Amino acid sequence: QPVLTQPPSVSGAPGQRVTISCTGSRSNIGAGYDVHWYQQLPGTAPKLLIYGNTNRPSGVPDRFSGSKSGTSASLAITGLQAEDEADYYCQSYDSSLSRVFGGGTKLTVL
């Protein structure tokens, strides 16, 4: 059972804005640990999308943004494009000395 909770799926039409939530607890996100987001296209390795709650690695479009508040975090994608269809995972650190992932959210572009 994943430590962080994400919705199994979200969807949106091209051009729309979607958000993906990630809920943790006082031992991980709520303890102040950063949240990171990964995009996994079908059949490929995960790619770092957002690190340190809000930061984008070089090359990631500014259509992707992250936020964090309390024991939760969110990934927002604006101007949805067909190539954004993928699985998205949040990740943080837990006081048990391990990294933890969310269960993943499948984004469908309608």
Next chain:
Amino acid sequence: EVQLLESGGGLVQPGGSLRLSCAASGFTFSDYAMSWVRQAPGKGLEWVSGITGSGVSTYYTDSVKGRFTVSRDNSKNTLYLQMNSLRAEDTAVYYCAKDVSSSSSMDVWGQGTTVTVSS
């Protein structure tokens, strides 16, 4: 170009052993902590193990403690995962990943190697 290339996956019987390798290139390997992350068929990502740049400190998820051992050879720019007492639930694609300095995030991933535990 920063690159990670895993190898060593395969089919193994329950109770068996396997050693995965991850060859790194394009960065100063010893400067970075490294991780192993796995993904069971049709499932999400699971962090398995981590090791500091020096190799002095290692970390494991509870389900593999006592069975898996992570190590590295900085002279060969290679990360390893020794997996013993394998179980069916260890079946997964195993990725090695480079940690971002001073962060728990991972910014470079290999293509993965598949481990299947079955009789």
